[in-house]
Amino acid sequence: MPVRQREKPFGFPKPETPHGEIVILEERCKGCGFCIEYCPHDVLVLSKKFNAKGYHPPEVVKAELCVDCGFCRMICPEFAIYTYELKTGEKP
């Protein structure tokens, strides 16, 4: 039986999840877009700017949604992106 989706039942806070900080090494990026495709929370988009090689690197748009899952780091063929976990309470 599907249960009802509630935002904040009883006004209690949601359980804590890890938060991640994303670091993009723009000059290494070749604009393949894998990190954008694989990010489960759609944190990244392709930026308008160019890097020195002439590619569009990704940019962070929803930093607060990053949970430091590391999908972007694992899928990046150029080792151009990584994340690290923020300490409890620290918000991006």
Add this chain to the structure above:
Amino acid sequence: MTVKTKKKEDKRIGLFVCHCGVNIAGVVDVKKVAEALKDTPGVSMSTDYVYMCSDPGQQMIIDTIKEKHLDGIIVAACSPTLHEKTFQEAARLAGLNPYQIEIANIREQNSWVHSDKDKATKKAVKIVKSHVAKAIRNENLEPIKVDVKKRALVIGGGVSGLQAALDIADHGYEVILVEKNPSIGGKMIQLSETFPTLDCSQCILTPKMVEVSRHPRIKLLTYHEVDSVSGFIGNFKVRIKKKPRFVDEKLCNLCGECEKVCPQIVPDEFNMGLSFRKAIYMPFPQAIPGTYTLDEDHCLGLSPVRCGKCKDVCEPRAIDFDMKETIIEEEVGAIVVATGYDLYTMQALGEFGGEKYEDVVNGLEFERILSASGPTGGVVRRPSDGKVPKSVVFVQCCGSRDTEKHLPYCSKICCMYTAKHAMLYRHRVPDGQATVFYIDVRTGGKAFDEFYQRTVEEDKVLYIRGKVSKVFKEGDKLIVWGVDTLTGKKVEIEADMVVLAMAMVKTDGVQDLLKKLKISTDIHGFVAEAHPKLRPVESLNAGFFLAGCAHGPKDIPEAVSQASAAAAKVGDLFAQKELSHEPTVVPVNDELCSGCGICVTMCPYGARTLDPSKGVVDVNEILCEGCGACAAACPCGAAQQRNQTDDQIFSMLRAMLRE
């Protein structure tokens, strides 16, 4: 199996025409029928009697068979579904092979549907004549004997399934208990307290759960689903799908580190979405088996990239992302269906604000709010802001007993659980007002009415007889519009919370499973019983038994009794050395079979396979139910049903159409 039978020219057939009181004799001139058949070739005697199925009627048949040395008899009476067995038994007692009995149906297919006596009598004569043509061609047959696999499969790990499994195991037989969820416990484990004694539901169910998990003869398969079932009573082959849990239950030590680091937040099904869980979770603290489960649908992903946070922190190395769905095959003799129920969707009752207003909740959500193990620790709070509600309106029959728009049946337990809800609410919030809208209060059950009286008299719950028309929001209050049908006045109540007693319906998605089991349901999707009064725990399909709400709305004691009854029935079955299978199956004549395989595709029971080495069809006579689909389809006449051969059918037609 055929045994030696007399040639058809030498056969002596006896005809017995039944009056069935006036059921037949009122329309068909039975004496005329008996008289008309007297000189038909093959018929050596014919007579009539008022009730053939009565003791004297049967005795007459037995005596006549012996006296006149009959080789076959025709009983012209009601449908063979009713008394074929009776007369077969009579024949057996007289020393005649039971498969030499023919039932000519002159009641359902004649007297009950016709009124013209002359025409009905003529039709009866033709029906009986056609059976004479068949009877002289009948062969002596012996039932096929089959072994019984003395192991049972129980589908569903709620209270009914648990009880059935325990009872069958205590009878001394092995049981496989399959539950699709990560833990056993079903809906009952979610309840706060149970009516009418206010026992804590978890406290009385968890000992049973532990007993099941420790029982040496119960194989507990949680997070498994039945994939397919083939075979027949006594010899089912079951394929069970093992869903990957991604956690080794033997290694998991419940430290909970994985849950802490998991980044995925999901509504908690156990708390009806009133709290959250992680994608790796344990459904509730007393869950059995005690292990975490990784919910694949909500995990960030397992392929090709994985977040792996849970695995990184798992000290006992219990997490294995490479687990795959696997199939287990088991052989069982009986299957108990205890698939439970779900609640009718609140979206169907838009006028009550179901699913629109956070503070309009269904019965199960309110159970979690009342429960000491629930998201509020047993303090009654409303979901929108956590305030303690000072006025709660309970609406009964939400979806039930509404032939026009919703479900026509009564969900049976709502009157009692609403009384319990209102009582418990008044205990927890002594200055709160509880109001119940009802159509009727039905309290049929031991100590049920006393409980309801207590709710009204001691706990001062206000019962209003009438229906609710609308629930809407004004500020932070819910306004309930209804009618008091005793005074005929409109009622308007300001409430902080509204609890809807939603109807009980079939379990979501259970129809796919029931289709695989090939068992029949009623129009509401609940499993149908073989007979509503005399066989209430058996399915129409042999070897399947019913327990709990899969069969229809029930309270806990009733579900438990039915489970025990089903287990007793399984015990009856397993106590037999062997089972008999009807010999009227459709074998293959190897000489005639061309190996076209048409019958293989026609067979609904999977009894026929093409043997590639011989180039002909092979028949598993045990699987064959004698439906005759293959015999009708066979272009070569190689598939002939025993005692229903093409020759017999054409002879019957010729006999019927001759005049």
